Amino acid sequence: MALPKRIIKETERLMAEPVKGISAVPHEDNLRYFDVTIEGPEQSPYEGGVFKLELFLPDDYPMTPPKIRFLTKIYHPNIDRLGRICLDVLKGNWSPALQIRTILLSIQALLGAPNPDDPLANDVAQKWKEDQNAAIETARQWTREHAKP
Amino acid sequence: MDPSANPPQPQSEAPRPQRPGHRDMMFCHECNDEWYRDEHGLTCPECGSDFTEIIEEGNDPRDSHMMDHDHESDNGSLPGFDGPPPLLPFFQPNPMRGADDPAEEDISSLQFRQVAPGRFTVTGTVYRDVSPMGRPAPAPPTENAGSQAPRALGGLTNFLTNIIGGALRGPQQQQQPQQQQPPGFQWNTEHADGQNNPGNDGNQQAHGGPESRPPGLPPGVHRFTYTAGARLLPRDPNNPGPRGEPVDELNNVIVGLMAALGEPPGPHHHDHFHSAGPVPINPLVHLFAQMLPGNGQFGDAVYSQEALDRIITQLMEQNTSSNAPGPAPQSEIDKLPRKAVSLEMLGAEGRAECSICMDEVNIGEEVTELPCHHWFHHACIAAWLGEHDTCPHCRKGITKQPENATNQGQAGGSSGPTAGSSSQGQMPGAFAGGEGTSDNPYVL
Numbered sequence: 001m002a003l004p005k006r007i008i009k010e011t012e013r014l015m016a017e018p019v020k021g022i023s024a025v026p027h028e029d030n031l032r033y034f035d036v037t038i039e040g041p042e043q044s045p046y047e048g049g050v051f052k053l054e055l056f057l058p059d060d061y062p063m064t065p066p067k068i069r070f071l072t073k074i075y076h077p078n079i080d081r082l083g084r085i086c087l088d089v090l091k092g093n094w095s096p097a098l099q100i101r102t103i104l105l106s107i108q109a110l111l112g113a114p115n116p117d118d119p120l121a122n123d124v125a126q127k128w129k130e131d132q133n134a135a136i137e138t139a140r141q142w143t144r145e146h147a148k149p
Numbered sequence: 150m151d152p153s154a155n156p157p158q159p160q161s162e163a164p165r166p167q168r169p170g171h172r173d174m175m176f177c178h179e180c181n182d183e184w185y186r187d188e189h190g191l192t193c194p195e196c197g198s199d200f201t202e203i204i205e206e207g208n209d210p211r212d213s214h215m216m217d218h219d220h221e222s223d224n225g226s227l228p229g230f231d232g233p234p235p236l237l238p239f240f241q242p243n244p245m246r247g248a249d250d251p252a253e254e255d256i257s258s259l260q261f262r263q264v265a266p267g268r269f270t271v272t273g274t275v276y277r278d279v280s281p282m283g284r285p286a287p288a289p290p291t292e293n294a295g296s297q298a299p300r301a302l303g304g305l306t307n308f309l310t311n312i313i314g315g316a317l318r319g320p321q322q323q324q325q326p327q328q329q330q331p332p333g334f335q336w337n338t339e340h341a342d343g344q345n346n347p348g349n350d351g352n353q354q355a356h357g358g359p360e361s362r363p364p365g366l367p368p369g370v371h372r373f374t375y376t377a378g379a380r381l382l383p384r385d386p387n388n389p390g391p392r393g394e395p396v397d398e399l400n401n402v403i404v405g406l407m408a409a410l411g412e413p414p415g416p417h418h419h420d421h422f423h424s425a426g427p428v429p430i431n432p433l434v435h436l437f438a439q440m441l442p443g444n445g446q447f448g449d450a451v452y453s454q455e456a457l458d459r460i461i462t463q464l465m466e467q468n469t470s471s472n473a474p475g476p477a478p479q480s481e482i483d484k485l486p487r488k489a490v491s492l493e494m495l496g497a498e499g500r501a502e503c504s505i506c507m508d509e510v511n512i513g514e515e516v517t518e519l520p521c522h523h524w525f526h527h528a529c530i531a532a533w534l535g536e537h538d539t540c541p542h543c544r545k546g547i548t549k550q551p552e553n554a555t556n557q558g559q560a561g562g563s564s565g566p567t568a569g570s571s572s573q574g575q576m577p578g579a580f581a582g583g584e585g586t587s588d589n590p591y592v593l
Contacts, residue, residue, distance in 0.1 A: 006507045062505060063532060082458060092473035096533050097504040097541035 003031055007057055010100050022104045024055060032057040036068070038104060040147065041112035045139035046074070049147025053083070053107070055100065065094035066103060073146040075139040077116040077125035085110070086120035174204040477538035477547050482531050485547065490514045494524065504541060505529035521545040 011031065014024050021039035026032070036053040040046025052071040058064050068090060070083030078086040089098055089106050119125030128135040173186035179198035186203065193201055490510050495501045502509045503516070503526045510516060510526070517527040523542045525533075530541075538546040 004506075006505075009507045063536060082462070084462065093544075094473070095539065095541040095544070096529070 004061075006062060007031065014101060019101055019105065022101075022108060024100055024104060032061075034100070036104060038108050038111070040143060041108055044112045045136045046076075046111045046143050046147065048149075049074075049143035050149040051111075051147050055104075057100075062096040062098075065090050065098075066100060068103065068107065073142060074111075075124060075135070075142040076111065077114050077119045077121055077128045077135075078110055080121040084120060086118060175201050176204050176209075177201045474538045474546060476536050477534040479535070481547055482534045485517045485519065485527075485530075487515050487517050487527060488524070490516055490524075503529050505533060519545070519547055 008031075011026055021041075022037070024034045024036045026034050034055040034057075036055050038051045038053060040049040040051065049072075051074060054069050054071055056067045058067060068085060070079055070085065072083075073081075074083075080086075085107060087106060087110055089095075089103060114128060116125040116128035119128075124135065127138070175184050175186050175189070175191065175193070177183070177193035177195060177198055178200040179193060180196040182193055182195035183204070184194055191201055192199055490501070490512050492499075492512055494516075495512070500509060505525050506529050508526070515527070516524040517530050518524040519530070519540050521540050521543050523540050525541070533541060534547060538548055540547075
């Protein structure tokens with residue numbers, strides 16, 4: 001299956017105009033598969049960390065959202081231990097007007113604004129609600145341990 | 150327990166310290182195994198330990214193991230029995246004790262149930278050396294038969310008894326020489342008259358006793374022994390558990406049931422169903438066979454975290470758009486107005502692109518405009534609307550009732566709102582708990 005022009009364009013623009021704190025590099029042998037890094041947002045417990053993700057554009061992209069997963073361990077109420085992300089625009093709120101770039105920005109924003117009321121990692125979310133300071137400290141610690149630049 | 154070796158004996162000799170033909174029973178303090186001295190000698194055949202002891206009527210090392218747990222609730226002290234206290238249920242002589250039966254000594258959890266006046270159902274469960282999960286052999290039980298779990302299992306045991314009893318044609322099984330049975334998990338089920346009732350708290354006065362013991366197994370009473378490759382109750386002689394014993398893992402139970410039903414459950418099975426005739430094919434065998442862990446999943450059941458993760462991921466991907474609006478009707482898509490791109494549509498930069506294919510559009514090119522005035526290549530937006538009736542930019546639907554119409558289709562099964570700050574609240578149906586809401590007209 002030929003690579004749709006949109007994917008080529010998106011890739012070119014990601015390279016030409018990179019987003020601050022975000023990188024997405026396609027694999028040479030599979031241009032639908034991207035190695036992604038996202039820097040933890042400032043003022044968040046993930047600050048200073050660099051998180052690796054994998055991103056895959058399915059065949060019917062952009063009619064379906066990209067598949068994205070954290071590879072770096074992260075303590076976040078909306079990201080489970082397998083790295084799966086609970087983010088509306090990756091699911092039902094996907095729109096073909098969204099792009100890799102915007103999705104990655106959304107994920108970065110999610111790091112800055114955890115939403116324990118809609119958890120994917122239930123235990124983390126519960127901790128986040130019960131003792132937010134402790135949860136944030138754990139997130140900091142995990143960032144130091146696992147998300148080294 | 151061999152009925153053929155069970156001639157009528159004087160009934161009053163139950164507490165006798167020795168009797169003719171007595172065989173020394175050995176007890177291993179390490180693993181609690183028991184065996185006949187004349188068969189395996191003084192060293193434990195199970196664990197090879199030398200810390201063994203000859204079991205005597207007045208000095209049964211098992212007593213302390215068995216009694217210290219349950220007895221402490223009575224007087225808070227460990228038992229120091231000089232002889233068999235006749236009133237303690239566990240020391241009531243088993244009416245079958247005269248029978249020279251290796252399995253007899255292995256019955257470590259007896260379930261007595263009064264089924265009629267003067268009639269009791271006796272169910273014995275024995276824990277031996279087989280470990281279907283490849284674990285070391287569980288120690289024999291240290292609790293007496295009064296614990297809750299065996300009683301609960303007794304119902305199942307009786308249930309199985311009925312199934313298998315039919316398969317074995319019942320009483321013929323009495324003639325089976327029990328000495329030939331291989332060591333291993335013994336699951337004895339008996340029906341006999343006038344058994345005493347050591348395990349039932351409410352019937353401890355019904356000691357029965359030798360006088361009510363039948364000389365053999367009376368007519369109409371059947372007894373059989375089948376072997377299984379599993380333990381049912383985990384035991385630890387050094388660390389007795391609570392009264393309500395935990396029921397063993399389902400897998401082990403199933404393996405045990407499988408063996409009981411005569412089907413080799415797998416590589417761990419090493420006992421055979423010592424029935425005289427072939428066992429009729431039991432439909433339960435096939436049912437249980439499917440539940441074996443070796444076969445992986447049983448229906449929707451999963452046995453490992455990995456399998457669960459896999460399924461959840463699968464579900465998440467399947468439901469990727471479960472809370473997204475359903476498709477717009479093709480007729481509505483076809484009706485969308487088309488127009489040529491004009492200069493003012495290009496915006497300040499003087500150029501624009503279709504945000505779906507990201508191709509640049511030029512003045513004069515035909516595009517399709519939605520009611521919200523966002524426009525796209527017709528093929529691009531038609532492909533999207535055919536799946537979800539939302540504008541890619543503002544999420545408004547193209548149908549006449551945009552608030553409700555987007556609930557149509559597969560709105561059900563949504564797990565609710567999702568995280569993230571990008572939700573624009575413009576997605577009718579995105580938070581729908583299911584289809585068929587009262588305000589959903591199902592416009593098609």
